[in-house]
Amino acid sequence: MKQISVDLRKRVNKSYDIYIGHHILDRMPPLLARHKWGDRYVVITDETVYELHGKEFVSHLSKAGIPVEILSFPAGEKSKNINILIGLAEKLIGLGCDRGSCLIALGGGVVGDMAGFLASIFMRGIAYLQVPTTLLAQVDSSIGGKTGVDIKEGKNLIGTFHQPRAVFIDTFFLSTLPDEEFKNGLAEIVKYGLIESRGLFQFLEEKREEILSRKAEVLDYAIGESCRIKKNIVELDECEAGIRKVLNFGHTIGHAIERASNYRYPHGHAVSIGILAESRLSEAMGYLDTQVCHRIEQLLADFDLPRRLPPGLTYESILTGIQTDKKKAKGQINFVLLKDIGLPFLRAQVEDELIKNILETLIT
């Protein structure tokens, strides 16, 4: 038997910058001109964002002499499927796009995941930029290169890791964001404080009012800190082989709640309940001080984030979801637990009975 080795050791550089500020989109054209991420740009967005910001965004780039087109699809998680994705690919071909074209994801998490996935598979991979318009996308999904679509067996089961070439976070977009959508992002910001930064957590406690009134400089700081925490973790573990899992604090139970509600319950709201549940779990297992656990609950309350199971959801259905995950993961679900604010750790073994007890404390 003959053996031929294909040597594909190499250095790669997928580094990129995150730009954060209020009304920063006028800073985009010179950066596009300097970095030449594409010889032409196609904005991918949903119909809601298209109505609110699409035309202005495009005219912004056009006026600067940058060749740009825009494609939109119906808003909502239901659009995050392969048929809409292939439809967009066909439209890109119709526009004459090729390997030198660059996509711009203008929208929330669904738009970012779709545009990123499309960029990763169109002609075997092209460049894309993230311009997240929701708080949740600004602090979470726009950074780190996770892309994907849903299939009927579950969410994000088809996708890639494909890093954007840059992320432009304009907090001006948050002014048009509905309250419920704003809260979705707040829950993730609380999570960042809990897994990595006492400073951010204290800032959230102190600046409650300014945050809720969406004061630009306060949001800039909280978003910047969140991005910094996420990027540090992504740098260490781009493809979620290990440490990146701490980003899932609040998400094991959060996801189970989303699934039990058939994804009718919003992600950030489910994560808020998950944060409380997993903090109480940490407390019950003797890792987290009771006072700290109260403090966490108080901050969630300050932001008027949900702290009880959604009405109509039984804790049994949530427990079943966790157990199914466990079976799939060959008995090993890594719960992220807390020893203190900023001190998370992975713990594989958590008794079902204990989870049940905690969930019971969260029944309305």
Added chain:
Amino acid sequence: MKQISVDLRKRVNKSYDIYIGHHILDRMPPLLARHKWGDRYVVITDETVYELHGKEFVSHLSKAGIPVEILSFPAGEKSKNINILIGLAEKLIGLGCDRGSCLIALGGGVVGDMAGFLASIFMRGIAYLQVPTTLLAQVDSSIGGKTGVDIKEGKNLIGTFHQPRAVFIDTFFLSTLPDEEFKNGLAEIVKYGLIESRGLFQFLEEKREEILSRKAEVLDYAIGESCRIKKNIVELDECEAGIRKVLNFGHTIGHAIERASNYRYPHGHAVSIGILAESRLSEAMGYLDTQVCHRIEQLLADFDLPRRLPPGLTYESILTGIQTDKKKAKGQINFVLLKDIGLPFLRAQVEDELIKNILETLIT
């Protein structure tokens, strides 16, 4: 405006081995056990290969204690679409596959492209192995990590670069290959000689009989040399940014013939005509010696490979295809031309009139 840099410079190692020989599949189980490419394996194949080799292949691994399942889809290029791909993904979920599972592509180019693409997007990327069963796949598509599916706008417009973890080339599979399919691969082997190796070209001239009678050791050598040439090019240019384009010798006109025939004319046959046409183009432009050009035509004739345009195809339709490509590529089509056997070069400007003249010499 705040700026945060995400540092994703790193060393990656996507190296892998190509194993070549006659009846080598009994060498797979120990290699699977040693390298642990997956904690379980799912063979992806088409129905034709399933009938010929599927059960034996699976029982081979099963007997060695390796957990393996098999999924098949209808044979042929028509199956290379996103719906069949998503159907396979759903079946993988049904089998309980996760990020630790590994796919095995058992089949020709369609199977390899599909399984590779599926592996690249299933749960954001899992491992896969190539076990090519056609001569064409053994010398070409199984190496280099190009994956993809067709959309109605064109072939391979959706796909990824995703390298396999190993390639197992068992020349035993060639014994069940129809003559026409065998010729498909021969044309690519001739191409490797032309773009890189006088030695391989001479070997093909000298061993004509043994190759056509599919003598194992002669095939092993020709396939091994082809793989070596391809892997050297892939090492230099994994994502086809430049030098990898020389692999397209014979393919500019070859692809135009395939397309003009609505892909009814087989790839390798079209490449054979393309090789002759592009050799004559090289001769007409004063790069290639007339004697060498005759020698190339003689070798194609020795292997009974097509040297005239398929009946029913006009040269106008082929020329139109090339011109459309040219327009898409902003006027820049890189023809690969020859200065001698083993001495290819890229040439952007070739007069349409000259292409027309050459095509006219190929009318039956």
